[in-house]
Amino acid sequence: MRRYRPYDLLEPDPKVASTLEKELAKRGNPTNLLEVLRIAQNTIGYINKDVIFYVAKRMRLPVSKVYGVVTFYREFNLRQLGEHICAVCMGTACYINGAPEILRAIEKFFNVKPGGTSPDKKLSLIIVRCIGCCANAPNIMIDGRIIGNVTPEKAIQRIEEVVRRSGDENKKY
Amino acid sequence: MRIRSIEELRKLIEREKRRLSSYKYRIYVVSASCTHPEVTQGLLETLEASLEDIYIKDEVLVSPTGCLGVCSRGPIIRVEPGDYVYVHMTPEKARRVVYEHIIKGRPLKEYLDDNVTLFLRKQTRLVLRNVGKMNPERIEDYFAKNGYLALAKALTEMTPRQVIEEIKRSELVGRSGSAFPTGLKWEIVADMKDYPKYVIANLSEGDPGVFSNRALAEGDPHAIIEGMIIAGYAVGANKGFLYVRSDYKLALKRLRIAIEQARRYGLLGERILNSDFSFDIELISGVHEFIAGEETALISLIEGKRASPRRRPPYPATQGLWGKPTLVNNVETLANIPLIILKGAKWFAQFGIKGSKGTKVFSLVGHVKIPGLVEVPLGTKLYDIIYEIGGGIPNGHKLKYVQVGGPSGEIIPGDKLDLPIDHKLMGSGGIVVFDDRTCIVDIVKFLIEFFMEESCGYCIPCRVGLVRIYEILDRITRGQGSLKDLELLEKLCTVLRKACLCGLGRSAPIPVISTLRFFKDEYLMHIEKGICPAGKCPINKSVNER
Numbered sequence: 001m002r003r004y005r006p007y008d009l010l011e012p013d014p015k016v017a018s019t020l021e022k023e024l025a026k027r028g029n030p031t032n033l034l035e036v037l038r039i040a041q042n043t044i045g046y047i048n049k050d051v052i053f054y055v056a057k058r059m060r061l062p063v064s065k066v067y068g069v070v071t072f073y074r075e076f077n078l079r080q081l082g083e084h085i086c087a088v089c090m091g092t093a094c095y096i097n098g099a100p101e102i103l104r105a106i107e108k109f110f111n112v113k114p115g116g117t118s119p120d121k122k123l124s125l126i127i128v129r130c131i132g133c134c135a136n137a138p139n140i141m142i143d144g145r146i147i148g149n150v151t152p153e154k155a156i157q158r159i160e161e162v163v164r165r166s167g168d169e170n171k172k173y
Numbered sequence: 174m175r176i177r178s179i180e181e182l183r184k185l186i187e188r189e190k191r192r193l194s195s196y197k198y199r200i201y202v203v204s205a206s207c208t209h210p211e212v213t214q215g216l217l218e219t220l221e222a223s224l225e226d227i228y229i230k231d232e233v234l235v236s237p238t239g240c241l242g243v244c245s246r247g248p249i250i251r252v253e254p255g256d257y258v259y260v261h262m263t264p265e266k267a268r269r270v271v272y273e274h275i276i277k278g279r280p281l282k283e284y285l286d287d288n289v290t291l292f293l294r295k296q297t298r299l300v301l302r303n304v305g306k307m308n309p310e311r312i313e314d315y316f317a318k319n320g321y322l323a324l325a326k327a328l329t330e331m332t333p334r335q336v337i338e339e340i341k342r343s344e345l346v347g348r349s350g351s352a353f354p355t356g357l358k359w360e361i362v363a364d365m366k367d368y369p370k371y372v373i374a375n376l377s378e379g380d381p382g383v384f385s386n387r388a389l390a391e392g393d394p395h396a397i398i399e400g401m402i403i404a405g406y407a408v409g410a411n412k413g414f415l416y417v418r419s420d421y422k423l424a425l426k427r428l429r430i431a432i433e434q435a436r437r438y439g440l441l442g443e444r445i446l447n448s449d450f451s452f453d454i455e456l457i458s459g460v461h462e463f464i465a466g467e468e469t470a471l472i473s474l475i476e477g478k479r480a481s482p483r484r485r486p487p488y489p490a491t492q493g494l495w496g497k498p499t500l501v502n503n504v505e506t507l508a509n510i511p512l513i514i515l516k517g518a519k520w521f522a523q524f525g526i527k528g529s530k531g532t533k534v535f536s537l538v539g540h541v542k543i544p545g546l547v548e549v550p551l552g553t554k555l556y557d558i559i560y561e562i563g564g565g566i567p568n569g570h571k572l573k574y575v576q577v578g579g580p581s582g583e584i585i586p587g588d589k590l591d592l593p594i595d596h597k598l599m600g601s602g603g604i605v606v607f608d609d610r611t612c613i614v615d616i617v618k619f620l621i622e623f624f625m626e627e628s629c630g631y632c633i634p635c636r637v638g639l640v641r642i643y644e645i646l647d648r649i650t651r652g653q654g655s656l657k658d659l660e661l662l663e664k665l666c667t668v669l670r671k672a673c674l675c676g677l678g679r680s681a682p683i684p685v686i687s688t689l690r691f692f693k694d695e696y697l698m699h700i701e702k703g704i705c706p707a708g709k710c711p712i713n714k715s716v717n718e719r
Contacts, residue, residue: 030477031475032477033477034459034477069478072480072629073459073460073462073480074460075419075459075460090381090623091381091382092381092382092538092539092576092603092605092616092620093381093382093538093544093605095381096539096605096607096611097539129463129623129626130379130380130382130383130384131420132206132383132384132387132421133206133244133384134381134382134383134384134536134538135207135242135243135245135384135538135544135545135546136207136244136245136247137544141420144420144422145209146206146207148207148244149245
């Protein structure tokens with residue numbers, strides 16, 4: 001019995017397929033696997049099974065290998081992330097200056113666990129190990145912007161500002 | 174635009190030096206990833222506008238610059254001549270600086286911070302020589318600092334062998350932690366008869382608490398590029414890869430600009446300075462993985478595979494990227510190269526102590542008054558760095574211990590601070606200061622948790638051993654540890670030290686081993702009395718419940 005469908009039958013999202021087609025024509029070499037996967041992720045925000053099968057087939061690599069690469073690097077998401085991403089730095093300097101309290105406060109206020117997304121899909125929370133601004137510890141990073149010297153209150157306030165700005169004014173988090 | 178000879182470059186350098194010195198004052202606004210771009214932009218605009226108001230815009234240069242290393246006092250403005258560092262700037266304060274300092278020529282004492290001035294003055298900045306003194310996005314500013322002259326000298330006056338000999342004589346060692354002699358590494362790659370060869374510059378900087386490479390790339394990207402080209406010339410490589418963590422967005426942007434500018438001036442590409450040597454650099458970025466700092470893992474990453482380390486030997490120097498000889502150097506090592514070529518190995522060797530030459534950029538962070546980047550000659554005592562430069566411990570607390578050399582560095586108790594930092598101890602250059610409010614077991618548990626998460630999972634001692642060490646430490650912090658656990662801990666650490674494939678696993682137990690040596694009584698307090706002296710561990714809760 002076949003455990004899986006033959007991957008010729010799986011076609012990814014047409015948007016991804018057309019982008020990937022262009023990229024693969026330029027860089028079909030397996031060396032560019034990371035680059036190709038990155039482009040796929042930038043198109044739809046995450047990498048799903050179809051993309052993995054498709055890329056493996058087109059680059060003539062075993063599916064296991066592509067899957068291995070996708071799961072190894074934390075830059076690839078296998079699930080859709082929230083609209084905004086908040087990263088709490090857990091470097092040594094941030095840790096001893098109160099990062100755990102900040103993390104707990106954000107978890108509680110926005111109802112989100114590290115590595116997860118809030119119920120309304122607005123905010124994803126991740127933990128990073130050092131973003132290189134240790135002199136301003138503790139740091140958080142909202143959508144790539146670094147905010148230093150944060151307290152639990154300031155962190156929540158800044159995240160709320162960003163989340164609110166993107167729409168729904170009245171909704172209480 | 175193409176520079177065709179060393180004479181042309183010299184002329185360009187003279188022209189840029191004259192241009193810079195024609196300004197009566199030069200105002201540099203620190204623009205790095207520790208300051209918000211809007212804040213920097215606001216300061217730059219305010220300064221320009223207020224200079225325009227009084228019609229002296231042409232006499233004063235206003236320019237962004239890299240991170241001075243005192244981010245905690247930002248936003249910062251630095252005024253030349255005279256090296257005045259104004260801290261905690263706002264547009265209003267900046268306007269006052271213009272009126273008082275620039276027009277009336279009276280430095281504003283109240284905006285200067287004596288501690289910061291001392292912090293900067295007591296350092297010996299070789300690697301960070303241009304950081305804070307030039308606009309990193311203009312190659313012309315780098316020319317004014319004798320930029321690319323070392324490259325021109327190497328290409329026109331020296332053979333690749335002579336370059337390697339010079340580096341060997343300088344006794345420069347790798348700055349990323351392994352402390353391998355740089356000249357020797359270059360020689361091994363140069364001796365290989367297998368072509369093509371590659372140069373990889375490593376800016377993955379995964380160590381928590383270390384940010385010296387970021388500041389270097391943001392403040393002086395051309396030094397890295399120049400070092401890379403010279404390395405390529407010395408070992409006979411024509412292609413370089415520069416790996417940068419993708420969350421270092423500003424560093425990435427500035428390096429990209431720098432590479433483009435160098436190409437435009439013909440300092441990268443075909444036949445550099447009309448010599449027979451061609452070299453080009455490809456910028457590679459990926460989201461931060463700690464393991465990517467390991468050289469064989471980095472090679473796997475560039476090849477498009479999982480970033481797992483490989484068995485060594487063969488070393489990358491003989492069989493690296495795609496099986497070809499590859500030189501992997503940290504960017505800080507490479508930034509030293511132009512200086513050594515230009516000023517000579519003898520000049521370089523005057524810094525440091527016997528066996529450890531040159532300077533090292535340390536990231537002094539944690540419980541210290543002025544956290545920041547400290548560049549001092551190797552052999553400087555830990556005490557001097559923390560108290561003389563860093564200003565000591567804030568809020569009246571006492572120093573308990575210091576971790577030197579990144580997360581896998583030695584933990585040194587507070588009474589052993591007269592230790593000189595040599596190349597063995599320096600590691601990646603992190604100095605984290607902990608005061609008496611921290612619990613040693615909690616911190617070691619935190620460090621091991623970090624390694625546990627970052628382990629690539631390829632070899633068993635690391636993958637399983639670190640989890641077991643973490644579990645034991647977790648038990649101790651919960652008050653469920655026993656004396657047998659300590660024995661097991663020591664045994665596990667020995668196994669990891671000996672059996673792991675790469676440096677991550679082999680160095681991960683160092684904090685455990687060194688704390689078991691110096692702070693065993695604190696472990697015993699947790700186990701025997703059920704007390705966490707600092708009150709950080711969950712153990713205390715269970716005591717209250719009892």
